[in-house]
Amino acid sequence: MTDEELKILLKAGKIAAEARDAGAKMIKPGAKVLDVCEAVEKMIIEKGAFPAFPCNLSINYEAAHYSPIIDDDKIIPEGAVVKLDIGAHIDGYITDTAVTVTLDDKYERLAEASKDALNAAISNFKSGTDLGEIGKVIEKVIRVNGFSPIRNLGGHLIKRYELHAGIFVPNVHERFGGRIMEGNTYAIEPFATNGFGEVIEGKAETIYSLRNATIRGLSEEEKQFLDVIEKRFKTLPFNERWLSDLGDRNTIEKMLKTLTKKKALNSYAVLVEVKKGMVSQFEHTVYVDKDQTLIIT
Numbered sequence: 001m002t003d004e005e006l007k008i009l010l011k012a013g014k015i016a017a018e019a020r021d022a023g024a025k026m027i028k029p030g031a032k033v034l035d036v037c038e039a040v041e042k043m044i045i046e047k048g049a050f051p052a053f054p055c056n057l058s059i060n061y062e063a064a065h066y067s068p069i070i071d072d073d074k075i076i077p078e079g080a081v082v083k084l085d086i087g088a089h090i091d092g093y094i095t096d097t098a099v100t101v102t103l104d105d106k107y108e109r110l111a112e113a114s115k116d117a118l119n120a121a122i123s124n125f126k127s128g129t130d131l132g133e134i135g136k137v138i139e140k141v142i143r144v145n146g147f148s149p150i151r152n153l154g155g156h157l158i159k160r161y162e163l164h165a166g167i168f169v170p171n172v173h174e175r176f177g178g179r180i181m182e183g184n185t186y187a188i189e190p191f192a193t194n195g196f197g198e199v200i201e202g203k204a205e206t207i208y209s210l211r212n213a214t215i216r217g218l219s220e221e222e223k224q225f226l227d228v229i230e231k232r233f234k235t236l237p238f239n240e241r242w243l244s245d246l247g248d249r250n251t252i253e254k255m256l257k258t259l260t261k262k263k264a265l266n267s268y269a270v271l272v273e274v275k276k277g278m279v280s281q282f283e284h285t286v287y288v289d290k291d292q293t294l295i296i297t
Helices: 003-025 033-046 105-123 131-144 220-233 240-246 249-261
Strands: 056-059 062-064 081-090 093-102 154-158 168-170 185-188 191-193 199-210 265-273 279-281 284-288 293-295
Touching (some): 003 081, 033 056, 033 081, 081 279, 093 185, 093 279, 105 279, 168 185
Antiparallel strands (some): 154 168, 185 284, 199 265, 284 293
């Protein structure tokens, strides 16, 4: 990464961090999930970046991937454990960050477990280190706090216009996870739970991404719809709210499901803890330089 590219990444990270912190202050009992997410996304744009993916606001046993739909009336309940996961990009240079807000003091230790694990992981995140060892650090900190890490969730390598670029940063000890490479950008995101420590896909799907823009057998209407997606988002995730100018809610939802079924789009289900345990998450994006690891968010 050149010095100029790193400057762009740092700017995107600063915007993401400011939007994350402002959004966290909006998380209160009775607040609408839609209002929080739209305010965060608007702030990212006003500050000079673009959302790298739809704002995620996942509650209690929802671990990830809940993003409000058009006219969503979901409300944050009393006593909730709320994960706000957001991203900002400038010209495809992506940053990804998350925070947990607890609305009941009895879950504060759960939140601290994932936060402490993140800080410990960053302290050990150096060029040449095996990623499995990072998972070992995360797992140890979470277990010492009395909780379980979520084994099938973790961080990821980030490349330009690629949010998940093929390298996994585990939350448990894994052998031969591959080595951290100088010049790369990674998201580190420990998840802790008082449940079993595993997530499964729920029924709701609110996030999509482009899979194949040149797939055959589409109608002209479907081709035009897919063309808009490719021009607006490239391969980055999006949801139906960002296409609300293309028709009413039912029309958009139907088109998204059709294009997903025809394998032109990927869809992402809300991920829920298998035993419905409460879940916490903290996340930073880091850049690995020769002599140091920079926290971007």
